[in-house]
Amino acid sequence: MNPRLYLCLLHHPVKGRAGETIASAVTNLDLHDMARAGATYGVRRLYVATPLENQAVLCRRIVAHWTTGRGGESNPSRKKALELVTVCADLDAALGDVARDAGERPFVAATGAAARAGAMGYGELRDIVRTGSPVLLVFGTAWGLAEEVFGRADAALAPVRGVGEYNHLSVRSAASIILDRLLGEGG
Amino acid sequence: MNPRLYLCLLHHPVKGRAGETIASAVTNLDLHDMARAGATYGVRRLYVATPLENQAVLCRRIVAHWTTGRGGESNPSRKKALELVTVCADLDAALGDVARDAGERPFVAATGAAARAGAMGYGELRDIVRTGSPVLLVFGTAWGLAEEVFGRADAALAPVRGVGEYNHLSVRSAASIILDRLLGEGG
Numbered sequence: 001m002n003p004r005l006y007l008c009l010l011h012h013p014v015k016g017r018a019g020e021t022i023a024s025a026v027t028n029l030d031l032h033d034m035a036r037a038g039a040t041y042g043v044r045r046l047y048v049a050t051p052l053e054n055q056a057v058l059c060r061r062i063v064a065h066w067t068t069g070r071g072g073e074s075n076p077s078r079k080k081a082l083e084l085v086t087v088c089a090d091l092d093a094a095l096g097d098v099a100r101d102a103g104e105r106p107f108v109a110a111t112g113a114a115a116r117a118g119a120m121g122y123g124e125l126r127d128i129v130r131t132g133s134p135v136l137l138v139f140g141t142a143w144g145l146a147e148e149v150f151g152r153a154d155a156a157l158a159p160v161r162g163v164g165e166y167n168h169l170s171v172r173s174a175a176s177i178i179l180d181r182l183l184g185e186g187g
Numbered sequence: 188m189n190p191r192l193y194l195c196l197l198h199h200p201v202k203g204r205a206g207e208t209i210a211s212a213v214t215n216l217d218l219h220d221m222a223r224a225g226a227t228y229g230v231r232r233l234y235v236a237t238p239l240e241n242q243a244v245l246c247r248r249i250v251a252h253w254t255t256g257r258g259g260e261s262n263p264s265r266k267k268a269l270e271l272v273t274v275c276a277d278l279d280a281a282l283g284d285v286a287r288d289a290g291e292r293p294f295v296a297a298t299g300a301a302a303r304a305g306a307m308g309y310g311e312l313r314d315i316v317r318t319g320s321p322v323l324l325v326f327g328t329a330w331g332l333a334e335e336v337f338g339r340a341d342a343a344l345a346p347v348r349g350v351g352e353y354n355h356l357s358v359r360s361a362a363s364i365i366l367d368r369l370l371g372e373g374g
Contacts, residue, residue: 003350017261029216033357042350074204077355163190163229163370168264170220173363176356177371180364183350 003183004102004134005043007175008094009034011050013146024142026055031062033172034139035081041179044101046084047094059087091138091149102134110138110145110153111178113160113167120155122181129182137178139171190370191289191321192230194362195281196221198237200333211329213242218249220359221326222268228366231288233271234281246274278325278336289321297325297332297340298365300347300354307342309368316369324365326358 009030012023031048038046048059063085065071072079088094098106107128109120129135137157138149150156160177161167169177196217199210218235225233235246250272252258259266275281285293294315296307316322324344325336337343347364348354356364 029357029359033360036355036357037349037360039353040347040349040356077353080353081355160227160367161372162224162227162366166226166264166267168223168268169227169363170216170223170359172216172357172359173220173224176360176363177367179349180347180367181371184364184368185348 002132003042003129004132005041005129005182006045006047006098006106006134006136007034007038007043008047008049008091008136008138009141009171010091010138010145010149011052011055011141012090013148014140015143015146017143019143021146022142023050023052026050026059027141028062030141030172031059031082031085032078034175035084037176037179038084039081041183043084043179045086045098047097048085048087049090049094051089056087056089063087091152095136098134098136104134106134106136107155108136108138108153109155109157110150111157111174112140112144113169113174114144115159116150116156118156119158121158125155125157126182139175141171189319190229190316191319192228192316192369193232193234193285193293193321193323194221194225194230195234195236195278195323195325196328196358197278197325197332197336198239198242198328199277200335201327202330202333204330206330208333209329210237210239213237213246214328215249217328217359218246218269218272219265221362222271224363224366225271226268228370230271230366232273232285234284235272235274236277236281237274238276243274243276250274278339282323285321285323291321293321293323294342295323295325295340296342296344297337298344298361299327299331300356301331302346303337303343305343306345308345312342312344313369326362328358
């Protein structure tokens with residue numbers, strides 16, 4: 001198995017509390033947790049997409065601290081994780097970069113907590129990943145990906161369900177669980 | 188299935204960078220992410236254990252903001268998650284509370300990133316959870332649980348492995364993945 005899995009964390013267009021489209025602020029621990037999970041599961045790259053220039057600058061400073069600065073000297077495993085991060089403006093930029101790296105357009109799967117008709121199950125996406133086809137998993141911050149992102153994706157991945165009706169996972173938790181479902185060996 | 192699963196996040200005794208035993212500072216997002224994942228998987232209670240009184244005060248303020256304060260008014264799903272949190276001094280206090288709630292001493296499983304001889308696999312622990320026996324999963328902050336915690340546990344749970352050798356997950360990610368492995372339906 002030689003998975004070619006890429007992650008993209010979108011800060012725009014995502015939903016705000018009332019369902020309106022917003023650009024969200026970057027959360028430091030999103031970068032760390034998703035990069036560490038990405039490194040654990042052999043992810044090729046984590047795109048952190050924000051159209052806000054000051055947020056992009058902040059992201060690049062965080063990444064540089066751990067990859068070329070003092071953070072990485074004191075914590076080499078964190079350096080290895082943060083080296084997976086590419087800061088970019090939007091989904092198109094991430095898609096273009098994946099296509100260059102993989103040599104073909106990836107299969108794009110959008111994630112979210114809401115049940116959607118026709119959503120793709122984990123077994124089906126796992127099969128695609130395990131054939132070695134490039135796959136880009138798209139995650140939304142704030143209250144989740146705006147509807148237009150689902151319209152552009154090849155599939156909506158089924159939401160992570162636990163026990164009962166509550167399913168308000170953080171994007172950090174959801175991304176970790178999804179990586180384990182697609183690539184983990186279940187212990 | 189009526190799982191009786193409890194989580195405990197220890198801030199002491201845990202390991203520091205050099206393996207020394209420390210008491211770590213509380214991370215706000217540990218409480219949120221583990222409480223949200225706990226609510227998603229039907230966990231009975233999340234114990235946040237710290238012997239440092241100022242850290243315990245901070246934890247109780249965070250929890251109160253979301254359970255009885257303004258946070259919960261604006262975000263009811265976060266209220267429901269944070270209501271799972273009990274702040275306590277140490278593992279003994281958590282164990283005593285679980286024993287009172289469950290009517291018997293729980294099976295205690297300690298978690299960590301390092302491979303350990305005799306570690307329990309996920310299938311075996313899942314079987315225990317699914318019989319309905321009370322189980323307390325213990326997580327360490329900082330560089331992981333001190334050795335003495337493993338000495339007191341009934342089992343060490345096998346580490347989460349992904350693809351390859353890198354396995355430096357955040358405790359937030361590890362807890363989420365472990366809950367999904369024990370209680371999720373795999374999509």
